[in-house]
Amino acid sequence: MCLRAIMNYQSGFSLVMNHPACVNEITLSLNNKNPRTKALVLELLAAVCLVRGGHDIIMAAFDNFKEVCGEKNRFERLMEYFRNEDTNIDFMVACMQFINIVVHSVENMNFRVFLQYEFTHLGLDQYLEVGGPALKSSDLSSENLRLTESDKLQVQIQAYLDNVFDVGAMLEDAETKTAVLEHMEELQEHVSQVGCGRGCVGRSSVTPFRREGR
Numbered sequence: 001m002c003l004r005a006i007m008n009y010q011s012g013f014s015l016v017m018n019h020p021a022c023v024n025e026i027t028l029s030l031n032n033k034n035p036r037t038k039a040l041v042l043e044l045l046a047a048v049c050l051v052r053g054g055h056d057i058i059m060a061a062f063d064n065f066k067e068v069c070g071e072k073n074r075f076e077r078l079m080e081y082f083r084n085e086d087t088n089i090d091f092m093v094a095c096m097q098f099i100n101i102v103v104h105s106v107e108n109m110n111f112r113v114f115l116q117y118e119f120t121h122l123g124l125d126q127y128l129e130v131g132g133p134a135l136k137s138s139d140l141s142s143e144n145l146r147l148t149e150s151d152k153l154q155v156q157i158q159a160y161l162d163n164v165f166d167v168g169a170m171l172e173d174a175e176t177k178t179a180v181l182e183h184m185e186e187l188q189e190h191v192s193q194v195g196c197g198r199g200c201v202g203r204s205s206v207t208p209f210r211r212e213g214r
Contacts, residue, residue, distance in 0.1 A: 016048070017057065023048060027061040028068060030078065035085050039094035046098045049105060058102065079122040089153060096156035099124070104163045113165050125164075128157055 016022045029041045045061070048054040066074045082095045099119060106112040119125075 017051070017054070023057050023061045024064045027058075027065050030065070030081070031069070035088040035091040038081060038085070039088075039091040042091075042094040042098040046094075046101045049098075049101050055102070055105060073118070073122060075118060075122060079119070079124060083123075083127060089150065093152045093156055096153060096160065100156060100160050100163070103160070109165070116165060128161065 016026075023045070026041060026044055030038050032038055032041070045058055049058045062074050062078075065071070065077070069077055071077055078095065082092065085091045085095075103112060103115045103119065106115060
């Protein structure tokens with residue numbers, strides 16, 4: 001909470017961004033057992049990710065997390081928490097929002113597809129399809145609060161699904177486009193040959209004009 005208050009100010013945010021190890025330490029705080037703490041951590045990391053140069057810092061921080069925590073794959077522990085903390089809506093919303101920002105704030109399409117694949121490989125797509133208990137309901141005491149929080153989660157899930165690149169469809173479109181362009185080139189070549197043939201025939205059929213001698 002104190003760190004979030006510091007980062008609410010431009011000077012404090014800049015100090016955090018420029019510190020060589022601060023974001024790494026914040027990221028390692030995801031190992032905290034308290035879901036609310038983990039949610040706050042993800043909110044801070046999402047804010048860092050949105051500023052210029054922030055995405056690279058976040059990627060480096062999760063590379064460091066992978067090394068320190070002995071993960072086989074980057075974001076592995078994060079996805080584990082996402083699946084296991086499915087009774088805490090605040091954490092799930094923060095987690096899904098963070099994933100959205102990490103994947104879809106990237107301009108380079110190839111890198112974006114790569115990040116998308118990282119989460120697909122860790123089972124995110126399958127989990128969103130099947131849906132954990134929190135995606136359908138929760139045990140929160142207030143019915144209205146439960147519906148409101150669940151709506152927030154559904155918004156984040158839908159935002160992710162709406163922005164997912166369908167690589168298979170993209171490849172199919174690319175192949176179709178290539179085939180069409182090749183066919184057009186063949187037609188243009190054929191038309192050129194036909195035009196040339198007609199021009200040559202026309203020129204050869206013209207009888208040269210001869211001036212009669214007086």
